[in-house]
Amino acid sequence: MKQHKVKMAKRFLSGFLLVFYCIANMVLQVLSANIVNGTRGASWIWPCHHTLSEPLQTGEISIYWQGQNNSHIVVHVYTKGKEDFKYQSQTFKNRTKIFPDQLSSGNFSLAIEPLTLRDDQTFLEVILAPGNRPSEKLCQTSLYVAALFQKPQIEINQTEMTAACSTKGGYPKPEIRWSFEGGVSRVGQHEVQTTVTYEEDGTYSVHSTANITGLQKVTCDVYNPTSNQTVSSTKDVPPHSPVSPGITAVIIIIIVVVIIIIIFAAYRICKQVQGDGPDQECSLGSGTHP
Numbered sequence: 001m002k003q004h005k006v007k008m009a010k011r012f013l014s015g016f017l018l019v020f021y022c023i024a025n026m027v028l029q030v031l032s033a034n035i036v037n038g039t040r041g042a043s044w045i046w047p048c049h050h051t052l053s054e055p056l057q058t059g060e061i062s063i064y065w066q067g068q069n070n071s072h073i074v075v076h077v078y079t080k081g082k083e084d085f086k087y088q089s090q091t092f093k094n095r096t097k098i099f100p101d102q103l104s105s106g107n108f109s110l111a112i113e114p115l116t117l118r119d120d121q122t123f124l125e126v127i128l129a130p131g132n133r134p135s136e137k138l139c140q141t142s143l144y145v146a147a148l149f150q151k152p153q154i155e156i157n158q159t160e161m162t163a164a165c166s167t168k169g170g171y172p173k174p175e176i177r178w179s180f181e182g183g184v185s186r187v188g189q190h191e192v193q194t195t196v197t198y199e200e201d202g203t204y205s206v207h208s209t210a211n212i213t214g215l216q217k218v219t220c221d222v223y224n225p226t227s228n229q230t231v232s233s234t235k236d237v238p239p240h241s242p243v244s245p246g247i248t249a250v251i252i253i254i255i256v257v258v259i260i261i262i263i264f265a266a267y268r269i270c271k272q273v274q275g276d277g278p279d280q281e282c283s284l285g286s287g288t289h290p
C-alpha cells in the first residue's frame, strides 16, 4: 500500500514537471519570437541572455556572433578578453556593438546600427566556445529589415472611371488593399491591376489602378509585412454627369442636325405656300408678312 502511494506521488511529480517544462518552453518561445523586425537606417538590438551556473572567465573564452545571409558571415568576435575585428565580415564593419562588461554574466546581446536592406533575412546565432568544454550554440534568430512606404497618392481619372494609387521607397514587396464605399459592390466589379517595380536603390514602387464606376469613396492601403505597418489614403470620387462625354457629344450633334432639318423644311414650306403669289422673301428670321 505504501509502495503504491510512492508510485503515485512519483507519477504526479513527473507529470507536474512535464507540464512545467512545456509551459516554460512556451514562454521561452514567445520571448524569442518577440524580437522586433528592424527598420533601414535605425538601430537594432538583439537580446541574447544565457543563464550561467557561474560567471564566465572572459579571458579564457571565445564568443562568435555569426550567421548566414547569402553566405556565411562573421558579425562580431570576442576572444580571450577582447574584441577581435580581424575576421569580421566587411558589410558589418563599424556597425556592431556588444556589451563586454556584461559578457561574464551571460549577456551576449548584440546591437547593429545602422541597419541596411542587405541585412534582411540574415540568420544569426551566438557560438560560445569555452576553452575547456565543447562549444555551444545560443540565441538563434532571423533579422528582417523593412523600409517604410511613403503615404500613397490617389489620382482619379473621370474619363476612364479609374483610381490610381501609387507609392514608393518601401521594402519588402507590400500588399495592396482597396476598399470601396457607395454603389453596389459586387465581386469582380471593381477590377484592380497592380504593378510592383524593383528600383535601383533596392526599394519597391507600387502602382495600382481600380475601376471606380458608381463609387463615392475609395481607400488604398499599402501594408508592409515586415514592419507590420499600413500607410493609406482615401479620396472622394467627384460626382459626374450621368452620361459620359462621348454620349453628350453625340446628343449635341443630333440636336444640331434636327434644327437644321427643321429650318430647311420650314423654308421649303414657306416657298410652296407663297407659290404663285407676289414675290416675297421667305425670311426665316422675322417670319412676318407685311
Ligand SMILES: *[C@@H]1O[C@H](CO)[C@@H](O)[C@H](O)[C@H]1NC(C)=O
Binding pocket: 093, 094
Ligand atoms: C570604420 O571607422 C573607422 C574610424 O572611424 C574608419 O577609419 C574606417 O574606414 C571605417 N570602416 C568602414 C568599413 O567604414
Ligand SMILES: *[C@@H]1O[C@H](CO)[C@@H](O)[C@H](O)[C@H]1NC(C)=O
Binding pocket: 047, 049, 099, 102, 107, 108, 109
Ligand atoms: C544586456 O545588456 C544590454 C546593454 O547594457 C541591456 O540593455 C540589457 O538589458 C541586458 N540584458 C539582460 C538580460 O541583462
Ligand SMILES: *[C@@H]1O[C@H](CO)[C@@H](O)[C@H](O)[C@H]1NC(C)=O
Binding pocket: 035, 036, 037, 144, 225, 226, 227, 228
Ligand atoms: C517580421 O517580418 C517577417 C517577414 O516579413 C514577418 O513574417 C513577421 O510577421 C514580422 N514580424 C512582426 C512582429 O511584424
Ligand SMILES: *[C@@H]1O[C@H](CO)[C@@H](O)[C@H](O)[C@H]1NC(C)=O
Binding pocket: 228
Ligand atoms: C501587427 O499589428 C497589429 C496591431 O497594429 C497587431 O494586432 C498584430 O499582432 C501585429 N502582427 C504581428 C505579426 O506582430
